[in-house]
Amino acid sequence: MIILAYLASLLIGLSLGILGGGGSILTLPVLVYLFEIDATLATAYSLFIVGATALASIIPKARQGDVDFGTALYFGAPAVVAVYLTRAYVIPYIPDVITTVGQSEITRDTLLMLLFAVLMLLSARGMIVGKKAVTPVNTLPIGKKILFILAEGLGVGTVTGLVGAGGGFLIIPVLVLVTGLDMKKAVGTSLTIIAFKSLIGFTGDLGKHEMDWNLLTLVTLVAILGMVIGTFVSKKIDSKPLQKAFGWFVLIMGILIVGKELL
Numbered sequence: 474m475i476i477l478a479y480l481a482s483l484l485i486g487l488s489l490g491i492l493g494g495g496g497s498i499l500t501l502p503v504l505v506y507l508f509e510i511d512a513t514l515a516t517a518y519s520l521f522i523v524g525a526t527a528l529a530s531i532i533p534k535a536r537q538g539d540v541d542f543g544t545a546l547y548f549g550a551p552a553v554v555a556v557y558l559t560r561a562y563v564i565p566y567i568p569d570v571i572t573t574v575g576q577s578e579i580t581r582d583t584l585l586m587l588l589f590a591v592l593m594l595l596s597a598r599g600m601i602v603g604k605k606a607v608t609p610v611n612t613l614p615i616g617k618k619i620l621f622i623l624a625e626g627l628g629v630g631t632v633t634g635l636v637g638a639g640g641g642f643l644i645i646p647v648l649v650l651v652t653g654l655d656m657k658k659a660v661g662t663s664l665t666i667i668a669f670k671s672l673i674g675f676t677g678d679l680g681k682h683e684m685d686w687n688l689l690t691l692v693t694l695v696a697i698l699g700m701v702i703g704t705f706v707s708k709k710i711d712s713k714p715l716q717k718a719f720g721w722f723v724l725i726m727g728i729l730i731v732g733k734e735l736l
Contacts, residue, residue, distance in 0.1 A: 490703020519637030524671030556674025559634025600720025
């Protein structure tokens with residue numbers, strides 16, 4: 474099982490390197506079902522793994538000029554605040570047992586996994602359908618654009634804080650439609666936002682859990698190795714068919730998680 478767990482960790486990085494995103498959606502299931510870490514702690518671990526892997530992936534993109542740091546700042550700032558506050562002040566106050574349905578208990582871990590499954594299903598749909606050509610919104614006044622981006626940053630940050638996922642599929646459409654970034658720069662900017670909001674958000678868990686730093690470091694390094702390999706492979710192949718196949722895989726995983734948590 475442990476070998477399978479590390480192979481799955483490699484897949485997290487591979488999918489990020491080949492597809493330019495989406496790998497973080499596998500992190501929580503890998504931690505919970507293969508490494509057998511409880512969901513609350515796994516969401517914290519996921520923030521670190523996702524953040525560190527995204528940080529490693531943006532270095533070459535920044536060198537190529539594919540990161541808009543100004544946009545990353547005013548989108549990322551509210552996201553960072555939302556992630557940190559969610560991890561530090563919301564997660565600890567969710568009761569261990571939320572409610573009882575018949576003889577079954579809905580626990581905090583069950584709720585987090587179900588929320589994550591919904592996120593997986595939405596992400597899978599985006600990968601299967603694919604990215605359609607979009608036209609940036611130029612009719613909104615600059616003030617409304619900024620307010621929209623700030624609100625989106627808070628929303629994405631809250632989701633990330635709850636389930637430990639990067640949320641790139643939520644960020645990229647906003648960057649393209651509202652800020653007018655081209656897709657290549659939107660991906661690089663999204664990874665920058667994900668890196669910093671995840672890593673800073675992770676600090677909200679420090680001191681609240683006993684961290685297995687050896688496991689966390691090793692899984693992160695394996696994921697980064699996968700990302701490096703995936704980035705190299707992406708230059709040799711057409712990633713679109715793989716994206717759709719990965720989307721179906723994520724869809725099936727999301728459905729299985731719902732079934733496992735409810736049955």
